[in-house]
Structure formats: structure tokens, C-alpha cells
Amino acid sequence: xxxxxxxxxxxxxxxxxxxxxxxxxxxxxxxxxxxxxxxxxxxxxxxxxxxxxxxxxxxxxxxxxxxxxxxxxxxxxxxxxxxxxxxxxxxxxxxxxxxxxxxxxxxxxxxxxxxxxxxxxxxxxxxxxxxxxxxxxxxxxxxxxxxxxxxxxxxxxxxxxxxxxxxxxxxxxxxxxxxxxxxxxxxxxxxxxxxxxxxxxxxxxxxxxxxxxxxxxxxxxxxxxxxxxxxxxxxxxxxxxxxxxxxxxxx
Amino acid sequence: xxxxxxxxxxxxxxxxxxxxxxxxxxxxxxxxxxxxxxxxxxxxxxxxxxxxxxxxxxxxxxxxxxxxxxxxxxxxxxxxxxxxxxxxxxxxxxxxxxxxxxxxxxxxxxxxxxxxxxxxxxxxxxxxxxxxxxxxxxxxxxxxxxxxxxxxxxxxxxxxx
Ligand SMILES: [Zn+2]
Numbered sequence: 001x002x003x004x005x006x007x008x009x010x011x012x013x014x015x016x017x018x019x020x021x022x023x024x025x026x027x028x029x030x031x032x033x034x035x036x037x038x039x040x041x042x043x044x045x046x047x048x049x050x051x052x053x054x055x056x057x058x059x060x061x062x063x064x065x066x067x068x069x070x071x072x073x074x075x076x077x078x079x080x081x082x083x084x085x086x087x088x089x090x091x092x093x094x095x096x097x098x099x100x101x102x103x104x105x106x107x108x109x110x111x112x113x114x115x116x117x118x119x120x121x122x123x124x125x126x127x128x129x130x131x132x133x134x135x136x137x138x139x140x141x142x143x144x145x146x147x148x149x150x151x152x153x154x155x156x157x158x159x160x161x162x163x164x165x166x167x168x169x170x171x172x173x174x175x176x177x178x179x180x181x182x183x184x185x186x187x188x189x190x191x192x193x194x195x196x197x198x199x200x201x202x203x204x205x206x207x208x209x210x211x212x213x214x215x216x217x218x219x220x221x222x223x224x225x226x227x228x229x230x231x232x233x234x235x236x237x238x239x240x241x242x243x244x245x246x247x248x249x250x251x
Numbered sequence: 252x253x254x255x256x257x258x259x260x261x262x263x264x265x266x267x268x269x270x271x272x273x274x275x276x277x278x279x280x281x282x283x284x285x286x287x288x289x290x291x292x293x294x295x296x297x298x299x300x301x302x303x304x305x306x307x308x309x310x311x312x313x314x315x316x317x318x319x320x321x322x323x324x325x326x327x328x329x330x331x332x333x334x335x336x337x338x339x340x341x342x343x344x345x346x347x348x349x350x351x352x353x354x355x356x357x358x359x360x361x362x363x364x365x366x367x368x369x370x371x372x373x374x375x376x377x378x379x380x381x382x383x384x385x386x387x388x389x390x391x392x393x394x395x396x397x398x399x400x401x402x403x404x405x406x407x408x409x410x411x412x
Binding site: 038128 | 297299300330333334365384387388389391411412
């Protein structure tokens, strides 16, 4: 391994994108309206595309000769380092949109900061992905506002989604010695600044939507160390089925 | 001996599988073409990270060069600089319009969250009285619009910068 810390860091980004992309893909054919079916699967496709680029970089950093498919399909649950937020079930449309909104509001400033990284490939992936992420955040923000400031039922469902998902949001800014080491080498930004930026977006959109930020600070964490919620195994069963049943299959 | 300019000409015959009216040159996804170790390297940049057309473009491109007698070619995917709709040629924009897809317009700062959707002319009747139906469309690069004048629903090739 040439750069263990950077490998882990990139893997975390890649796993966030892959698992959320997989979750959104479950909406295919089930969207509340045709336009939204198309939008959610388009966002899914962007995330999976970003994951491929990130896995390519990770596999280069790992230097073990694995390709992106092997990283995506052939690891065990505790080897996935995504945050718990992205593996949470789709729930109703409000739950899916709020989960996506919290994630987009985090990813956008993170990609903007990573564009300045001296790791050229990481900066290139960020520069490519930032453009897509702007569209995602715009789309989810508009839905949050439409639902929050909509009917009693849409408001209630949006608020219920926020109240449920809030406990998973602090993990987005989780930092350990991997982050510290890379920040010291000035390869990646501090997540403190990203968190301030995230909070600003969340406050602006929720206030426009007449929705409120929960006051409890209950936190669920563990994904970055590979400790996942009970939902993760089912996602992997779906995701990995073909590669496990027919090793090395391609089409 | 073939040269890079000729190869670029040959690639004018390879079309985008999702928008067949555009060649991959019109689309602006072909970057540098150069010879390295007796192999022609064709640099391709994706429009969107997950665009499924990119794989098909690679297959079609290599088949076209094969047909022209160039077997020693390879595609190299480059991410930087990131593709932008500014790279779609003027000719490409004309072709899009003729095909019924509104070409990208210069959008003001997209970082503003609550910005109005861009004003797009209807490719059928040229009316500016159009509305955005959805930010996402039939492919990653398009949004759905409808003309209020002639009622035609149409695709808008959204601006990516
Ligand atoms: Zn019209």
C-alpha cells in the first residue's frame, strides 16, 4: 500500500456515493410521478459514475491490482466505510428527498474544497462532480421547500423525515486520525468548515420551507469504521448478488 | 502515415448514441489525439460522470478507426479539465435545434440556490414563453421543458459549467 490514509479517505467518499446511488436506484419505476422517477435515477447515475472514478483512484492508491468492480462488489460489510445516513431506507418520498438534501448540502462544499487538493486526480474528480452536485442540491432544496411550505400532510411528512434523519447527520463531519493526517499534509480540507457551510444551507432552506431543526443532539455513528446499521446487509445482498453467484461475470 | 488531424476528421463520422444528430466532435468530448509508443491515444472526457453513452462512444470510435485501417488506437479517459457545454460547437448547437432539442443557454450563476430556471426558446416555434417541467430529463444532460405557445414538450440540453 502506497498511501493507506489517502486510500481510506477516497474509499469513504466512494462508498458514500455507491450506497446512496444504489438506494436511489430502488426508486426506478416507483417514483411518485414520471419526472421524479427520472430525476432520482439520474441523480443515482451521477453518484454511481462518481463512485467509479473514486474507486479507480482508490484502487490505484491501494496498488493491489483490484479494479473498481472488485472494490464495489467484493468486500464484506465491515469493509464499507460509508456514513449511516446513505444506507437508511428510502421510506416515503419526503424521507428520500431529505436524506438526499442533507447529503448534497454536505457534498457540494466538500467537492468545492477538494478542487483545491494537490492530489491531482482527486481535484479532477471533484471538479467534475461539483457541477453535477449543484443540480442535485438545487433539485432537492426545491422539493424540501415545496413539501415544507405545501399542504399539511406534505409538511408533516417532511418534518417527520427531518426528525428521523437528524441523528445521522453529524456523522457526515466525523473526523479521525485519517482525516487529521491528511489535513496535516494539506491534502484535504477540515470538515469543520464544511459543517459551517452545510449548516448555513440547511438553515436557509428549512426556514424557507417553514420546517424546524430538531433540538435533540442524539447521534448515530460507526459507518466510517465499518460498523453499519441493520439495513446495510440487505443493500449488499442486492448489490453483490450477481458477482457472488457468478464470479467475474461481465456483460 | 495517418496524422492526428485526419483521425479527428474520421471521428466526425462517429455520432453520440443518445443524440445521434451530434458527432462526438460537435459534442466536444474528444480532447488530445497523439501517438505514444506507436499507439494512437484518443483522449475522451465524459459529459457526466455516470453517462452510459461513454462506453458506447468508445466502442464506436475504435470500430470507426478500425474501419479506416487504424488498429493501433486506444481511448484514454480524462477528467480534467472537466467537460462543459461551452465545448459544444456552434454547428452542434444548430443541429440540436433542428433536431428539436433546445441547446444550452448561458446560465447566470448556478450557485444561487433559489435562482429561476433559465429562459429557453422553443425549438419548434422559437417562442420564449416556455416553462421548465423538470430539471432532469431523458438523459443526464437534459432537462424537460414545455412551450406555452405551441404546447410542444421538448428537451433542453442543460448548461454545465
Ligand atoms: Zn413552441
